[in-house]
Every structure is written in C-alpha cells, then in structure tokens.
Amino acid sequence: MGKIGFDNQKYLELQSRRILERVESFGGKLYLEFGGKLFDDYHASRVLPGFEPDSKLKMLLQLKEHAEIVIAISAADIESNKHRADLGISYDQDVMRLVDAFREAGLYVGSVVMTQYQGQRAAGQFAAKLQELGVKVYWHYVIPDYPSNIPLIVSDEGFGKNDYIETSRPIVVVTAPGPGSGKMATCLSQLYHEHKRGIRAGYAKYETFPIWNLPLKHPVNLAYEAATADLSDVNMIDPFHLEAYGETTVNYNRDIEIFPVLEAMFRKIYGSCPYKSPTDMGVNMAGYAIVDDDVCREASRQEILRRYYAAACGRVRGTATAAEVHKIEMLLSTLGLEPSMRRCVPPALDEAERTGGPATAIELSDGTIVTGKTSKLLGASSAALLNALKHLGSINKKIELISPAIIAPIQHLKVEHLGNRNPRLHTDEVLIALSMCAVTNPTAEIAMEQLSRLKGCQVHSSVILSQVDENVFKKLGCDVTCEPVYQSHRLYHKQ
Numbered sequence: 001m002g003k004i005g006f007d008n009q010k011y012l013e014l015q016s017r018r019i020l021e022r023v024e025s026f027g028g029k030l031y032l033e034f035g036g037k038l039f040d041d042y043h044a045s046r047v048l049p050g051f052e053p054d055s056k057l058k059m060l061l062q063l064k065e066h067a068e069i070v071i072a073i074s075a076a077d078i079e080s081n082k083h084r085a086d087l088g089i090s091y092d093q094d095v096m097r098l099v100d101a102f103r104e105a106g107l108y109v110g111s112v113v114m115t116q117y118q119g120q121r122a123a124g125q126f127a128a129k130l131q132e133l134g135v136k137v138y139w140h141y142v143i144p145d146y147p148s149n150i151p152l153i154v155s156d157e158g159f160g161k162n163d164y165i166e167t168s169r170p171i172v173v174v175t176a177p178g179p180g181s182g183k184m185a186t187c188l189s190q191l192y193h194e195h196k197r198g199i200r201a202g203y204a205k206y207e208t209f210p211i212w213n214l215p216l217k218h219p220v221n222l223a224y225e226a227a228t229a230d231l232s233d234v235n236m237i238d239p240f241h242l243e244a245y246g247e248t249t250v251n252y253n254r255d256i257e258i259f260p261v262l263e264a265m266f267r268k269i270y271g272s273c274p275y276k277s278p279t280d281m282g283v284n285m286a287g288y289a290i291v292d293d294d295v296c297r298e299a300s301r302q303e304i305l306r307r308y309y310a311a312a313c314g315r316v317r318g319t320a321t322a323a324e325v326h327k328i329e330m331l332l333s334t335l336g337l338e339p340s341m342r343r344c345v346p347p348a349l350d351e352a353e354r355t356g357g358p359a360t361a362i363e364l365s366d367g368t369i370v371t372g373k374t375s376k377l378l379g380a381s382s383a384a385l386l387n388a389l390k391h392l393g394s395i396n397k398k399i400e401l402i403s404p405a406i407i408a409p410i411q412h413l414k415v416e417h418l419g420n421r422n423p424r425l426h427t428d429e430v431l432i433a434l435s436m437c438a439v440t441n442p443t444a445e446i447a448m449e450q451l452s453r454l455k456g457c458q459v460h461s462s463v464i465l466s467q468v469d470e471n472v473f474k475k476l477g478c479d480v481t482c483e484p485v486y487q488s489h490r491l492y493h494k495q
Contacts, residue, residue, distance in 0.1 A: 026202025
C-alpha cells in the first residue's frame with residue numbers, strides 16, 4: 001500500500017458541514033452545481049492518495065435525507081452521439097447509468113433536464129425512453145446571445161421559457177455526464193423561477209479542482225490542467241477575490257471569465273449578488289484534508305507524466321491534438337519533469353531494445369519492477385502480467401503457470417476460426433487460461449490469488465497497447481501508459 005496524503009474521513013465531515021452551512025445561509029434551498037465525477041473519481045484518488053473514488057457519493061449519502069439529484073444533458077450532445085472517453089459509452093447511456101447508480105446507492109433522482117433543446121429528434125426519442133422508464137423529463141431551450149444578453153436571459157423570453165423543475169428537497173444537486181451539459185444554466189434558470197414564485201434559493205458550485213487554497217503552481221493544481229488539456233482550462237489567481245479580500249486564491253479561467261455575467265444575473269434576479277468572487281461560490285474543502293503535502297505533490301507529478309503519455313498516444317490515434325500534447329509538455333517543463341521519470345518507462349524500453357520486440361514493465365507496490373517480452377506464445381503484456389503474479393506469489397520464474405498444451409488450442413481457435421492474424425495470447429486470454437489451470441494446478445491457483453495485489457501498480461509498454469490489454473490492466477486497477485508508437489507500420493490498427 002502506498003503512502004497516504006489525504007484524510008478521506010476528515011474530508012467527508014468538512015464537506016458535508018460546509019454544504020449544510022451554505023444551505024442555511026440561503027434560507028433552506030440550495031442549487032448545488034456538481035463539477036467533475038460524482039463517483040469513480042480516479043483522478044482525485046491518484047493525485048490525493050487516500051481520497052476514495054466514491055468520496056463525493058459517500059458525502060452525499062450523509063446528506064441523502066436533504067438532497068435530490070437532477071441530471072442535465074445537452075440535447076446537442078445526444079444528437080451528436082457524444083461519448084465519454086473513459087467509459088466508452090454515449091452521454092445518454094451514461095445518464096441511465098448515473099440514474100441506476102444513484103438509486104442503488106440510496107439517493108433520490110428527481111429528474112433529467114434536456115438542455116439547449118432546439119427540436120433535436122434524438123433528444124426527443126431519449127426523453128420518451130426515460131419517461132417510459134418512469135423518469136421525469138424537463139426541457140430547457142437555447143437562449144440567443146447566452147450568456148452575454150443579460151436582459152433577455154433573465155426574462156420571460158429567456159429563463160422564463162424553460163420548464164420549471166419541480167423539486168422537493170433543500171439541496172438540489174445538478175450533475176451531468178460531462179462538461180458543457182448546461183449545469184450552471186440549469187441552476188440559474190431555477191433561481192429565476194423560484195424567485196418568481198416567491199421562494200428564496202441559492203446557488204453554489206462544487207468542483208474538486210483546482211483546489212482554491214493551494215498555490216497556483218502546486219502539482220495538484222497543475223495535474224488538473226493536464227487532465228483538462230483538451231478543454232484548454234488554465235488555473236488563475238482569482239482577481240475578484242484578491243480585490244475583495246486581499247487574499248490570493250486559485251480558480252480556473254472559465255469561472256473567472258463568466259463571473260461578471262453571473263454577478264449581473266444575480267443582480268437582475270435578486271437585486272444584489274451574494275458573492276464577491278468565483279471562489280466565494282465554491283464549497284470545496286479538499287485542501288483542508290491534505291495531511292502530507294509531499295505525498296500529494298509526488299503523486300500529482302506522476303499523474304502529469306501519465307497524462308503526457310495518454311495525450312501523446314491520443315495524438316497518434318487521432319483522438320488528441322498537438323496542442324494538448326504541447327500543453328502538458330509545458331507543465332512537465334514547469335515542474336522540471338522528463339517522461340523517463342516514470343519508473344517503469346526505462347525498464348520497458350531497455351527490454352524492448354534488448355529483445356528487438358515490444359516489451360512491457362510493471363512496477364509493483366513494493367517498488368519491484370518486472371518485465372515481459374514478446375514470444376511465440378505470449379504478447380509482452382501477457383508475459384509481464386504472469387511474471388508479476390509469479391513475483392507476488394513467490395513462484396519460481398522457471399515454472400510454467402500455463403502449459404503450452406493449453407495455449408496451442410487457443411491459438412488455433414484465434415487464427416483458424418476467429419480470423420486473427422496475431423496468434424499470441426492477450427492478457428484476457430491468459431487470465432482465462434490461468435483460471436482453467438488453477439482448477440487442477442495449485443501453483444496456478446496461488447498466482448490467481450495475487451491478482452488483487454496488482455491494484456495501484458504502474459504499467460508501461462514500449463508500443464501502443466491493444467484496447468483489450470489496456471482494458472484488462474485498468475480493470476485490475478493498474479495505471480497504464482505506452483510509448484506513442486505502434487508495433488507495426490500498417491495504416492489500420494485494430495483496437
């Protein structure tokens with residue numbers, strides 16, 4: 001187990017208390033915009049060791065009697081079939097996943113709101129599907145010149161045209177499948193409608209990153225810039241907060257740029273703005289739960305290195321731009337980092353040079369690094385995985401965990417019947433073969449029992465991995481990076 005830099009329990013207590021204080025300050029009704037991921041927040045758990053991926057969900061569960069959830073999704077994103085890159089599913093599919101997950105956790109999902117609606121057919125079909133499943137659906141429309149035309153926006157022809165979302169609890173959490181879904185506009189539209197009904201309600205924003213009370217160039221905050229390189233987000237000193245309080249805090253460019261507009265909207269709705277700065281709007285207490293700054297700094301440096309490799313490979317695959325790569329390279333330069341400072345990189349490259357073929361290295365939790373090379377039977381990742389299990393199970397390196405007699409018929413099936421060119425076993429096939437051997441082979445069973453110990457291990461490949469191998473490592477809880485080159489010079493690479 002790695003070193004802990006973040007007190008998760010303290011965070012849960014501080015965060016839930018801060019949200020309740022904000023609810024009370026507005027007289028009992030708060031629309032809380034939730035940025036980032038409500039659960040499976042693995043970025044936060046990597047840069048703040050000790051932060052649990054479902055921490056936000058656990059925090060909300062402490063408030064579940066007071067909270068309900070509204071999920072916003074852009075009709076334009078439904079029409080364009082926008083996908084979540086990390087999960088490989090479309091935004092509309094993710095909405096249904098979120099509803100199921102929240103309900104299973106015991107949280108009340110009040111409704112789904114279709115934002116930026118302009119008659120998109122796909123959005124209408126998805127809404128009908130949700131309604132058939134018993135989910136309430138509301139509609140919010142495109143407002144011309146949003147967000148600059150304040151008189152139009154804050155009027156019956158602007159927010160007034162949107163459906164009023166019926167809510168029943170004091171905390172309304174507005175979340176979404178991804179950025180640009182209209183969460184903030186949904187909250188502000190509700191404030192307008194609540195005010196017209198004589199109900200006093202407030203708005204607050206909950207974003208984990210950047211952490212407002214850490215320095216601007218703290219690695220944790222720079223890791224957030226690396227994670228959002230595709231959005232061109234930039235951390236900045238909040239000038240409004242500095243002017244109002246003489247205190248230096250950190251926010252990001254989009255919130256700082258939109259704050260004058262928000263301030264004008266609040267004044268139009270209420271006659272005054274309750275906040276003097278973007279930082280004031282936030283309720284993030286993560287910075288107060290850091291218990292070992294050095295641990296979090298180093299974890300964040302390693303995250304930026306991983307983000308660099310992900311962007312570099314994305315550029316080769318055509319899923320990332322040169323600008324994203326250059327942005328992360330600048331962050332590496334700011335912190336004096338080189339890609340080779342990821343410990344599993346040099347051993348993978350050395351093994352590849354020594355063998356003349358693809359190689360993979362795995363850094364285990366005890367700091368040991370094992371490698372795997374390409375052979376006639378196994379791909380490099382499969383070999384490295386088996387070698388890692390041998391090391392963790394104290395199994396002699398020379399012992400064959402899977403007999404060639406087991407591998408041969410699998411290769412025959414792949415090549416002769418399933419049309420694969422590559423006869424070598426991928427990691428998923430190796431694990432299936434190993435589990436079969438474990439039925440009669442006690443040594444193979446010992447190796448299988450080590451799989452849970454791979455969680456948190458670091459993996460690097462000398463070539464871009466197949467999607468199968470990458471997914472297996474991720475499911476095992478490993479952090480995976482690759483050199484931004486393909487094994488072959490073919491134009492088409494099956495993922």
